[in-house]
Amino acid sequence: MTQPKHTHPLGYLQHTAKQLKDYWFLILLALWQWGNLSAFWRLTMVLALVVWLLVWPLLQWLTLTYLIEPTAVVVNSGIFIRHHQHIPYSRIQTVQRKQWFYLRPFHLETVQIETASHQDDEPEVKLPAVPTTVADTLNAYRFDLPLTPDSAPATAQTAPETAAPDLPDIRQRYVTNPHSMVLFALTGTGIIPLALVLLTLYGKLPHQWTDSLINDATHWAVPLLIGGAILVLLVAWLGAFAWILIRYYHFTLTRTSSQLQVAKGLFQRNTITAPLARVQAVRCKQTILRQWLHLQTVQILLASKAATDDDNDDLVILPAIVQSRLYTTLNPFIDWTPPMAPRLTQLIVPRPARWLLSRNAVLVVILPVLIVGWLWQPWGWLSALLIPLAILQGQYAARNTAGSLLTHQLLVLQTGHFWTRETFFVRKAQIQSLRVTWSVWMQKRQLAHLTVNVRHGNHNQEITLRYISAKQAERLYQWYKA
Amino acid sequence: MHTTKSLPPRIKRIWGYSALGSLLALLVITGLLWLAHQFWHWTPWLAVLGAILTVIEPVIEFALIPYRYRFSRYQITPTAVEMQSGWLFKKRLAIPIARVQNVTLNAGPLLQWQHLTQVTVATAATSHTIEGLELPVAEQLRDQIMQLAQEARHDPA
Numbered sequence: 001m002t003q004p005k006h007t008h009p010l011g012y013l014q015h016t017a018k019q020l021k022d023y024w025f026l027i028l029l030a031l032w033q034w035g036n037l038s039a040f041w042r043l044t045m046v047l048a049l050v051v052w053l054l055v056w057p058l059l060q061w062l063t064l065t066y067l068i069e070p071t072a073v074v075v076n077s078g079i080f081i082r083h084h085q086h087i088p089y090s091r092i093q094t095v096q097r098k099q100w101f102y103l104r105p106f107h108l109e110t111v112q113i114e115t116a117s118h119q120d121d122e123p124e125v126k127l128p129a130v131p132t133t134v135a136d137t138l139n140a141y142r143f144d145l146p147l148t149p150d151s152a153p154a155t156a157q158t159a160p161e162t163a164a165p166d167l168p169d170i171r172q173r174y175v176t177n178p179h180s181m182v183l184f185a186l187t188g189t190g191i192i193p194l195a196l197v198l199l200t201l202y203g204k205l206p207h208q209w210t211d212s213l214i215n216d217a218t219h220w221a222v223p224l225l226i227g228g229a230i231l232v233l234l235v236a237w238l239g240a241f242a243w244i245l246i247r248y249y250h251f252t253l254t255r256t257s258s259q260l261q262v263a264k265g266l267f268q269r270n271t272i273t274a275p276l277a278r279v280q281a282v283r284c285k286q287t288i289l290r291q292w293l294h295l296q297t298v299q300i301l302l303a304s305k306a307a308t309d310d311d312n313d314d315l316v317i318l319p320a321i322v323q324s325r326l327y328t329t330l331n332p333f334i335d336w337t338p339p340m341a342p343r344l345t346q347l348i349v350p351r352p353a354r355w356l357l358s359r360n361a362v363l364v365v366i367l368p369v370l371i372v373g374w375l376w377q378p379w380g381w382l383s384a385l386l387i388p389l390a391i392l393q394g395q396y397a398a399r400n401t402a403g404s405l406l407t408h409q410l411l412v413l414q415t416g417h418f419w420t421r422e423t424f425f426v427r428k429a430q431i432q433s434l435r436v437t438w439s440v441w442m443q444k445r446q447l448a449h450l451t452v453n454v455r456h457g458n459h460n461q462e463i464t465l466r467y468i469s470a471k472q473a474e475r476l477y478q479w480y481k482a
Numbered sequence: 483m484h485t486t487k488s489l490p491p492r493i494k495r496i497w498g499y500s501a502l503g504s505l506l507a508l509l510v511i512t513g514l515l516w517l518a519h520q521f522w523h524w525t526p527w528l529a530v531l532g533a534i535l536t537v538i539e540p541v542i543e544f545a546l547i548p549y550r551y552r553f554s555r556y557q558i559t560p561t562a563v564e565m566q567s568g569w570l571f572k573k574r575l576a577i578p579i580a581r582v583q584n585v586t587l588n589a590g591p592l593l594q595w596q597h598l599t600q601v602t603v604a605t606a607a608t609s610h611t612i613e614g615l616e617l618p619v620a621e622q623l624r625d626q627i628m629q630l631a632q633e634a635r636h637d638p639a
Contacts, residue, residue: 116606303606432605433577440570453608460607481562481576 004065004076008108011064011129015057023053066127068137073113075125085125089142091115093278093304094315097135097271104269107132114304116278139273143258172255172332176319180295181248184320187289190240191233198232248319255333260300262317272315274302281454281461282337282425283314284326288396291421294323298330301456314456337425342412344423346472347403353447353467358394365390393419401465405479413452413463424463426454434480436473448473486555486566492596493614494551499592501543508536556612558623560630563603565610579630581605587620603627 030045037045059079067074073092075085093116099109109132113125127134249266255276263271281301290296298318321329331339349357365386373380400416411431414423431452438448448470452463512532518524549569557564563577583606589599599620601612615623 429580432581432607433575433610435573435575437568437571437573439572443572453605455605455607477574477576481559481564481578 002067004067004074006065007061007127008106008129008131009061010103010106010108011127012058012061014110014128015060016054019053019057026052064127066125066130066134068134068141070141073125073138075127087113087115087124089138092142093302094272094274095135095138095142096273097132097269099132099269099271101267101269103129109135109269111135111138113138116303169256170254171257172253174253174318174329174333176248176251177322180320180322181245181251183293183295184290184297185241185244185248187287187293187295188240188244189287190243191237194239195233195236198236199229202228202232248316251319253317253333260317260333262315274300274315276334278302278304279334280426280430280456282330282334284423284425286421288419288421296321296323296326298326300334301454301461303455304457336410336427338406338410338412342404342406344402344404344412344414346405347401347413347450347465347468347476349398349401349467350447350469353445354395354398356394356447356467357398358391361390361394361397362387398467401468403465403468405476408479411452411476413465415463415465424452424454426452426463428480430454431480432460434477436477438470438473442467443470446470450476485559486557486564488555489551489612489614490598490616490619491551492598494547496592496596496598496614497547497550498544501540501547504543505536505540508532508539512536554613558626558630563610563627565612575610577603577605577610579627582627582631585624585627587624589617 026049030049033045034042056079060077063079063082064075064077066076072086072088075083075087077083077085092113094114096112096114097109098112103109106129108129111125111127111130111134115124246266248264251264252262254261254263258277259273259275260279261271261273263269279300280303283299283301285297285299286295296318297316298321299314299316301314317333318326318329327338327340330337369383369386372383396419397416400414400421402414404412406412409428411426411428412423413426414421416422432455433453435451435453436448437451442448446469447467450465450468450473454461454463512529512535515524515529515532519526519529550567553569553572554567555565561579563579563582564575566572566574583604586602586604587599588602593599593614597617598614599617601615601620601623603610603612
């Protein structure tokens with residue numbers, strides 16, 4: 001492998017598919033204008049579309065070459081501007097393998113490589129349709145190298161350096177339990193956008209249909225309309241349910257001595273490998289619905305955008321785990337998480353301060369409610385329902401805000417935003433900066449806000465606990481800067 | 483508290499000029515709104531609103547300068563960079579030296595003219611700015627932070 005290689009010819013298909021996905025609206029535009037154009041312009045347009053949607057991907061495919069060297073991955077790409085990328089293995093944050101079902105018979109897959117550099121949107125390297133051996137070779141080279149401590153803050157702490165670097169050394173494996181997975185899919189929030197879209201379409205149904213229905217059966221009209229709406233919601237719910245099950249199909253989490261690997265997906269099998277030493281923080285997340293069902297989702301925050309399809313770009317490592325088994329399951333995969341449920345009693349919102357969170361939530365919604373109510377009388381006043389909702393959300397936030405310094409190195413913070421409880425586990429070495437803020441009025445009540453900044457994706461994850469005791473916030477500040 | 487340092491007094495003059503700048507910008511905007519009223523019959527209330535803002539905003543900005551100066555402080559210890567600011571809304575921030583990725587000195591025309599510079603300390607996730615320091619102090623600070631950062635990184639703490 002000394003000559004740079006092209007990807008498999010099927011890679012051309014991938015490039016074309018991506019181009020079509022990004023520019024399908026051009027075709028619509030062309031069809032829409034078809035009638036208004038002269039033959040000459042029609043020809044020009046068809047030619048332009050062919051070049052842009054078929055020839056351009058071909059050039060992309062032709063100019064993309066890669067080389068897996070013992071020390072680095074080298075990728076050449078670009079049509080007018082040539083890119084020559086040289087990525088040493090020690091810089092790689094995550095390797096992602098994506099295999100669409102139609103590539104499986106050919107033993108091909110798409111390989112994506114991410115580093116910690118601050119580059120947005122696109123992965124550093126994307127090789128569509130390369131043999132599966134490429135990622136294997138790459139991983140073999142990657143783990144043969146001793147993990148050199150690099151400049152990224154992630155490795156400032158003591159990582160297990162003695163780790164034997166062979167890939168098949170599997171320490172732990174976790175496969176999702178079908179029962180929890182079904183509950184998880186049933187309680188997904190994906191239904192909300194889907195239902196909104198479908199309900200809008202439902203409202204846009206040609207009026208003749210609904211009118212004739214109403215004429216035919218006047219006394220049935222209301223039940224029919226409501227029944228239709230319920231049907232739409234049901235369809236949305238099933239759609240969201242199927243979507244989650246397909247995405248997380250046969251979810252497997254594997255731990256080797258130094259890596260975490262997640263594999264999931266039915267039509268597109270997605271395998272992501274991330275070094276344990278680069279985990280910035282662990283987040284357990286549950287919506288209020290899943291709180292009632294005692295179901296948690298665990299994600300890891302990484303310093304790269306490896307998991308763009310996942311919730312908030314963070315890699316899901318345990319999609320649906322029963323609360324009581326969370327800590328015993330998580331600990332073997334990530335050593336520094338507590339082996340049992342921690343007591344989060346140090347950082348809480350004092351009871352007399354709880355109403356402040358409700359007050360703030362009300363302040364946020366009051367102006368929109370007044371405007372909407374005034375503009376669209378009388379139905380606009382229905383938006384006043386947001387006010388009790390805001391009060392409840394404030395109470396929810398107050399009750400769920402919690403945290404503790406578990407060990408001298410490990411901080412646990414819990415927040416409750418938008419009816420979702422999030423628990424973060426962060427090690428001191430991964431906290432990039434810490435801020436305490438308070439206003440004069442809060443000073444009188446001995447309250448403060450605490451903000452912890454952690455790297456996540458290519459950005460910053462701010463974890464803010466609001467209205468906690470000033471004394472505890474100060475204690476954490478002193479702990480952090482020491 | 484005695485170890486925290488305040489910004490150089492000349493920064494007040496910069497803030498004063500920047501308030502003057504806002505005044506000018508708002509004047510121009512108000513003028514344009516008035517012209518729009520003259521030529522395209524936009525509602526005159528927009529121009530009135532602009533005029534009110536033109537008076538209020540720079541006055542507040544001017545009035546707050548002594549407070550802003552008095553309560554903006556910074557401190558470099560061997561382990562951390564600390565910044566604090568504000569009185570009505572107080573803020574304290576700590577960045578451990580070991581988390582510092584780089585230090586940038588930035589100076590716009592006003593700051594250059596006064597031989598001052600902004601110091602921005604960046605971590606892997608966030609960046610934080612000290613609003614203005616004497617150029618030699620800033621350079622010394624940068625070297626000091628980077629020196630400490632180097633040491634902190636070599637030290638397997």
